[in-house]
Amino acid sequence: MSELQLKGKQGKEASYFLGNVTSEQKQQALYKMAAALLSQQEAILKANKLDVEKAVQKGTSKAMLDRLSLNEERIHGMANGLRQVAALSDPVGEVLSMAKRPNGLQIGQQRVPIGVIGIIYEARPNVTCDAAGLCLKAGNAVILRGGSEAFYSNQAIVSVLSQAAASAGLPEHSVQLIEDTSRETALELMKLNEYIDVLIPRGGAGLIEAVVKNATVPVIETGTGNCHIYVDEEYDGDMAANIVINAKTSRPAVCNSAEKLIIHERAAHEFLPIIVQALREKDVEVRGDERALTIVPDLVPAGDEDWKKEYLDFIMAVKIVDDIDEAISHINVHSSHHSEAIVTTNYAHAQRFLQRVNSAAVYVNASTRFTDGEEFGFGAEIGISTQKLHARGPMGLKELTTLKYIIYGDGQIR
Amino acid sequence: MSELQLKGKQGKEASYFLGNVTSEQKQQALYKMAAALLSQQEAILKANKLDVEKAVQKGTSKAMLDRLSLNEERIHGMANGLRQVAALSDPVGEVLSMAKRPNGLQIGQQRVPIGVIGIIYEARPNVTCDAAGLCLKAGNAVILRGGSEAFYSNQAIVSVLSQAAASAGLPEHSVQLIEDTSRETALELMKLNEYIDVLIPRGGAGLIEAVVKNATVPVIETGTGNCHIYVDEEYDGDMAANIVINAKTSRPAVCNSAEKLIIHERAAHEFLPIIVQALREKDVEVRGDERALTIVPDLVPAGDEDWKKEYLDFIMAVKIVDDIDEAISHINVHSSHHSEAIVTTNYAHAQRFLQRVNSAAVYVNASTRFTDGEEFGFGAEIGISTQKLHARGPMGLKELTTLKYIIYGDGQIR
Numbered sequence: 036m037s038e039l040q041l042k043g044k045q046g047k048e049a050s051y052f053l054g055n056v057t058s059e060q061k062q063q064a065l066y067k068m069a070a071a072l073l074s075q076q077e078a079i080l081k082a083n084k085l086d087v088e089k090a091v092q093k094g095t096s097k098a099m100l101d102r103l104s105l106n107e108e109r110i111h112g113m114a115n116g117l118r119q120v121a122a123l124s125d126p127v128g129e130v131l132s133m134a135k136r137p138n139g140l141q142i143g144q145q146r147v148p149i150g151v152i153g154i155i156y157e158a159r160p161n162v163t164c165d166a167a168g169l170c171l172k173a174g175n176a177v178i179l180r181g182g183s184e185a186f187y188s189n190q191a192i193v194s195v196l197s198q199a200a201a202s203a204g205l206p207e208h209s210v211q212l213i214e215d216t217s218r219e220t221a222l223e224l225m226k227l228n229e230y231i232d233v234l235i236p237r238g239g240a241g242l243i244e245a246v247v248k249n250a251t252v253p254v255i256e257t258g259t260g261n262c263h264i265y266v267d268e269e270y271d272g273d274m275a276a277n278i279v280i281n282a283k284t285s286r287p288a289v290c291n292s293a294e295k296l297i298i299h300e301r302a303a304h305e306f307l308p309i310i311v312q313a314l315r316e317k318d319v320e321v322r323g324d325e326r327a328l329t330i331v332p333d334l335v336p337a338g339d340e341d342w343k344k345e346y347l348d349f350i351m352a353v354k355i356v357d358d359i360d361e362a363i364s365h366i367n368v369h370s371s372h373h374s375e376a377i378v379t380t381n382y383a384h385a386q387r388f389l390q391r392v393n394s395a396a397v398y399v400n401a402s403t404r405f406t407d408g409e410e411f412g413f414g415a416e417i418g419i420s421t422q423k424l425h426a427r428g429p430m431g432l433k434e435l436t437t438l439k440y441i442i443y444g445d446g447q448i449r
Numbered sequence: 450m451s452e453l454q455l456k457g458k459q460g461k462e463a464s465y466f467l468g469n470v471t472s473e474q475k476q477q478a479l480y481k482m483a484a485a486l487l488s489q490q491e492a493i494l495k496a497n498k499l500d501v502e503k504a505v506q507k508g509t510s511k512a513m514l515d516r517l518s519l520n521e522e523r524i525h526g527m528a529n530g531l532r533q534v535a536a537l538s539d540p541v542g543e544v545l546s547m548a549k550r551p552n553g554l555q556i557g558q559q560r561v562p563i564g565v566i567g568i569i570y571e572a573r574p575n576v577t578c579d580a581a582g583l584c585l586k587a588g589n590a591v592i593l594r595g596g597s598e599a600f601y602s603n604q605a606i607v608s609v610l611s612q613a614a615a616s617a618g619l620p621e622h623s624v625q626l627i628e629d630t631s632r633e634t635a636l637e638l639m640k641l642n643e644y645i646d647v648l649i650p651r652g653g654a655g656l657i658e659a660v661v662k663n664a665t666v667p668v669i670e671t672g673t674g675n676c677h678i679y680v681d682e683e684y685d686g687d688m689a690a691n692i693v694i695n696a697k698t699s700r701p702a703v704c705n706s707a708e709k710l711i712i713h714e715r716a717a718h719e720f721l722p723i724i725v726q727a728l729r730e731k732d733v734e735v736r737g738d739e740r741a742l743t744i745v746p747d748l749v750p751a752g753d754e755d756w757k758k759e760y761l762d763f764i765m766a767v768k769i770v771d772d773i774d775e776a777i778s779h780i781n782v783h784s785s786h787h788s789e790a791i792v793t794t795n796y797a798h799a800q801r802f803l804q805r806v807n808s809a810a811v812y813v814n815a816s817t818r819f820t821d822g823e824e825f826g827f828g829a830e831i832g833i834s835t836q837k838l839h840a841r842g843p844m845g846l847k848e849l850t851t852l853k854y855i856i857y858g859d860g861q862i863r
Contacts, residue, residue, distance in 0.1 A: 051781065055805060134826075140815055142825055149837050150807075228661070232837055247642070251662055253838045274860040281862035367465065389855050391469060393564075401554055401858025410863065411556055411854075412548075423563050423646055423851040424667045425839040437837040440825075441803050444815025446688040448695035449824065 039223050042178055042211045043230025046151040049206035050176040054148050056205065058125035061172055064203035065121035068168065069114040071199035072192070076110045082191035083160065090184055103158050103185055113164040113192075116415065120168040123414040126432045127174045130441070141443040146436045148174030150232035153224055155180045155246060157238035160188040166237075167196050167210045169417050173435035176209050178231065180224055183216035190214065225250035237418050240345070255426055255434075257418035260290030260373035261345045262403040265362040265388065266306055267379035268299040274400060275378040279310055279351075282376070282402040284317040288347045290419060291374050291406040295342070296353045297362045300326070303355045307331055311353075319349045326355035342369040359384050363391045370394055373421050374403040395421055395428040453637050456592055456625045457644030460565040463620035464590040468562050470619065472539035475586055478617035479535035482582065483528040485613035486606070490524045496605035497574065504598055516573050517598055527578040527606075530829065534582040537828040540846045541588045544855070555857040560850045562588030564646035567638055569594045569660060571652035574602040580651075581610050581624045583831045587849035590623050592645065594638055597630035604628065639664035651832055654759070669840055669848075671832035674704030674787035675759045676817040679776045679802065680720055681793035682713040688814060689792040693724055693765075696790070696816040698731040702761045704833060705788050705820040709756070710767045711776045714740070717769045721745055725767075733763045740769035756783040773798050777805045784808055787835050788817040809835055809842040 036044075053061075072079070083105040090103055126146050133143025152175045154166045163179055170177035181189040193212040201207040213220060225234060228251055235255050236246040246254055264282055266275045282293035298306055307330050311321050322341055323334035337352040342365075344352075356362045359377075366375050376398035377388040385399040396406040406429060408416020413431025420426040426434035450458075467475075486493070497519040504517055540560050547557025566589045568580045577593055584591035595603040607626040615621040627634060639648060642665055649669045650660040660668055678696055680689045696707035712720055721744050725735050736755055737748035751766040756779075758766075770776045773791075780789050790812035791802040799813045810820040820843060822830020827845025834840040840848035 051778075051807075054807070136824070136826060140819060145803075147807075248665055253667075253836060255838070271860070277860065277862050285863060364465075385857075389559075393465075393468070393561075394853065396854040396856060398856045399858055401856055401861040402863055404863040405554060405856065405861065406854075410550070412550060422667060424669070427852055428854045438841055439808065440810040440820075440842045442810060442812045442815055442819065444813055446685070446691065447815040447819065448691050449699060449816055449818040 037223070038215055039213060039220060039227060042208070042213065043151070043227050045208035046176040046178050046211055047230045049208040050148065050150045052206050053171070053174050053176055053209060056174070058127070060204060061125065061174070062121045064200045064205045065117050065168055065172060067203045068196050068199040069117040069121070071195045072110055072114045072117070072164065075195045076107065079110060079188065079191045079195065080105060080107075082187035085187040086185050095184070099158060103160070103188075105160055105188060109161060113161050116165055117168045120172050120415050123172065123432060125172065126436050131438065138447050139445065140447050143441055144438040145441050146433070147439050149435060149437050151176045151178060151230055152435065153178045153180065153227070153231045153234040153252065155221060155224065155234065155236045155238070155242065157182045157242060158184045160185045160192060162237055163189050163192045163212070164196065165415070166417060167193070169415060169432060170435060171200065171205070171209055173432045175435060176206075176211075178211050178213065178224070180213040180221060181216070186216060222249055225252060228252050235418055255418070255420050255430070256422040257420055258290050258373075259345050259371045259421065260292070260419075261295065261343060261369065261371040262291060262293045262373055263295045263297055263366050263370060263375045264293045264403065265297040265359070265366070265375070265377045266299065266302050267359060267377060267381060267384050268301040269381040269384070270302055270306070270378050271380055272306060272309065275306060276310055276313055278376065278378055278400070278402050280313055280317065282404055283314065283319055283351050284349070285404055287349050290345070291404050292347070293376075293403050294344070294346050294351065296351055297365060298353065298355055299359070299362070300355050300357055303327070303330055307353065314351060317349070319351055322350065322352040324354045327353045345371065359387060363388065367391075367393050371421055373419065374398065374406040376401060376403050395419070451637070452629055453627060453634060453641060456622070456627065457565070457641050459622035460590040460592050460625055461644045463622040464562065464564045466620050467585070467588050467590055467623060470588070472541070474618060475539065475588070476535045478614045478619045479531050479582055479586060481617045482610050482613040483531040483535070485609045486524055486528045486531070486578070489609045490521065493524060493602065493605045493609065494519060494521075496601035499601040500599055509598070513572060517602075519574055519602060523575060527575050530579055531582045534586050534829050537586065537846060539586065540850050545852065552861050553859065554861050557855055558852040559855050560847070561853050563849060563851050565590045565592060565644055566849065567592045567594065567641070567645040567648040567666065569635060569638065569648065569650045569652070569656065571596045571656060572598045574599045574606060576651055577603050577606045577626070578610065579829070580831060581607070583829060583846060584849060585614065585619070585623055587846045589849060590620075590625075592625050592627060592638070594627040594635060595630070600630060636663055639666060642666050649832055669832070669834050669844070670836040671834055672704045672787075673759050673785045673835065674706070674833075675709065675757060675783065675785040676705060676707045676787055677709045677711055677780050677784060677789045678707050678817065679711040679773070679780070679789070679791045680713065680716050681773060681791055681795060681798050682715040683795040683798070684716055684720070684792050685794055686720060686723065689720060690724055690727055692790065692792055692814070692816050694727055694731065696818055697728065697733055697765050698763070699818055701763055704759075705818050706761070707790075707817050708758070708760050708765065710765055711779060712767060712769055713773070713776070714769050714771055717741070717744055721767065728765060731763070733765055736764065736766040738768045741767045759785065773801060777802065781805075781807050785835055787833065788812065788820040790815060790817050809833070
């Protein structure tokens with residue numbers, strides 16, 4: 036039996052048990068996991084050092100090294116994250132819309148764990164802890180497949196977490212790590228339908244595409260964000276500038292930052308020069324379509340390839356449109372369907388944008404940066420879904436559960 | 450551009466339009482479609498005759514010929530189905546749980562169409578009409594790929610439906626049929642991620658397996674039903690017999706019929722001989738495990754391969770267990786996770802079964818035959834999902850929609 040088959044089977048068995056533990060038991064386990072991270076932080080930091088040294092030898096970039104490195108503060112952050120998840124209310128067991136049918140059957144839907152959740156992710160070791168905590172809280176077993184760069188760190192973290200879970204009476208295979216980080220094993224994981232109920236990839240566009248293309252297990256696609264802000268012909272200039280600057284520059288490397296600015300032609304002559312100056316003051320490279328260049332000639336010309344691109348950088352491309360419908364159809368065609376915003380003072384335009392833009396989160400007069408589990412009030416998130424089935428937008432604990440019908444009868448036959 | 454690429458593109462464009470038509474428009478279109486089926490039934494019956502003649506020449510079985518054949522009554526049935534769907538309330542537009550966040554943002558979820566739904570199905574031409582009606586009512590464009598056996602019938606039905614939809618002001622490509630019924634085209638459809646938002650296979654286990662294995666488009670798995678009835682140690686004998694007979698014999702060829710009977714050993718000595726006789730009176734072949742054979746020696750011995758099998762026939766296999774937990778774990782391992790029922794008078798056992806059995810519909814003291822969109826009060830169904838993501842159990846109009854977050858702000862930045 037391969038490592039994957041074995042861990043899949045163990046995970047499935049653990050999930051049967053986890054589906055029936057009380058909220059209190061899960062909460063205790065999460066608190067114990069947080070305490071164990073702190074009490075065993077030395078071992079984790081030692082393991083992390085091995086990963087970092089290996090990465091330095093390989094000439095890894097500074098940004099990547101920073102994502103990989105752990106320190107006391109980051110381990111405290113991980114422990115705090117687990118405690119926050121422990122304190123959230125348990126979604127499992129909730130019964131929705133139970134009602135009596137004419138024949139006397141009482142039919143309702145009950146929220147239950149999904150079962151075994153697979154997570155495929157890249158370098159950041161804190162994902163190991165965050166994902167384990169959320170999956171467990173929702174009553175799921177989790178099988179983690181991190182990148183080879185963080186191998187020793189992930190191994191140390193999972194060892195600490197699974198021992199702590201076991202000490203709280205949960206199955207020791209509730210949290211498991213795939214130790215073989217080869218591409219072949221990742222592909223095998225994507226086809227492990229017998230044991231894995233859902234696979235969530237967390238990482239760059241390349242990883243997500245590989246999972247969508249190869250998986251036979253159901254996948255929840257997360258993350259790429261080519262987000263747009265549309266400044267309407269009727270707009271408040273200060274609000275528009277604030278929102279654009281915040282959405283572009285407050286954290287350009289995350290998926291909910293804005294990449295594209297669309298401006299109504301009647302607003303462009305006034306607003307474009309102002310916003311270009313403000314963006315440049317924040318070191319943003321502004322690119323423009325032909326019409327934008329006629330207003331601010333020294334913009335970098337935007338090419339066709341710009342419109343679908345997620346920069347994750349201090350770059351923003353501007354397009355000028357004739358009307359709101361051109362903006363909406365440009366967005367619907369080029370967006371990654373993550374988050375889009377309109378800035379307008381016109382009631383009908385606000386409603387039209389909300390109704391017609393086909394993305395996970397559609398805003399009126401607010402920054403796209405709010406698309407986030409904590410900002411939406413979920414307490415934590417496992418990722419942001421950009422697909423339409425099951426979960427769309429930030430995914431919290433509820434999105435890590437499913438529903439089953441429960442039916443109370445007294446002898447009904449059909 | 451291939452037929453599929455073209456139809457995919459046209460479907461996508463139609464879906465943008467359909468997402469914004471009023472309920473009234475959709476309702477009018479469905480009534481016109483129903484009327485057109487009746488006024489053009491001659492053309493449909495003529496086309497169906499071609500399919501039936503071809504099938505007869507190929508030596509198709511009587512049962513298959515019956516599924517393929519249309520007549521006036523069946524066309525009336527299809528038209529009535531469309532009228533019923535027309536009369537259902539429109540799920541699109543509903544806003545769920547809108548609430549104000551501490552920063553003043555109002556965040557809610559709005560029900561919207563999925564977009565373009567692909568349906569792959571086998572011989573029955575009435576699926577063409579049912580699926581088109583439901584998808585359209587929920588604001589989706591639909592691309593149908595029926596089997597080659599029903600080619601002329603499907604072509605005639607789709608031609609009538611799409612003309613009627615167009616005459617009601619909906620896009621003519623709202624309902625499209627893939628005319629190339631080759632396997633290659635089916636595979637291409639399963640990978641048409643650019644245009645198809647979700648694929649729903651309707652048919653036998655082989656078709657569903659092929660779709661799950663090959664599709665890169667998100668799939669909703671429907672249908673196989675290896676359903677169980679567990680008769681507990683404390684039980685009402687008449688109720689148990691009624692439920693078993695109903696669940697097995699009222700319509701054995703459908704997925705919610707029961708295939709397995711599990712009996713507590715303390716009930717078996719009394720109940721097994723009674724139920725075997727009753728089942729045999731209905732021409733059911735009863736198979737049994739070793740322990741069942743010690744009680745009723747002339748049962749057909751059940752082999753290992755029986756326990757996962759969906760007979761869809763007048764066959765039922767019986768297993769005797771030591772206690773309710775053995776019944777539950779047998780079900781969780783061998784079931785197709787469709788529908789299961791316990792017959793018991795014991796409160797704690799009823800609750801334990803409901804909580805621990807991991808299937809789409811779990812019953813206490815009722816027949817599994819109720820797992821059905823109409824019986825659940827949805828008015829109609831597009832299939833019964835046996836997967837855990839997005840939809841589980843009977844899928845009605847609501848399951849043909851998705852949610853998006855809509856957010857009202859007044860200048861919030863983060």
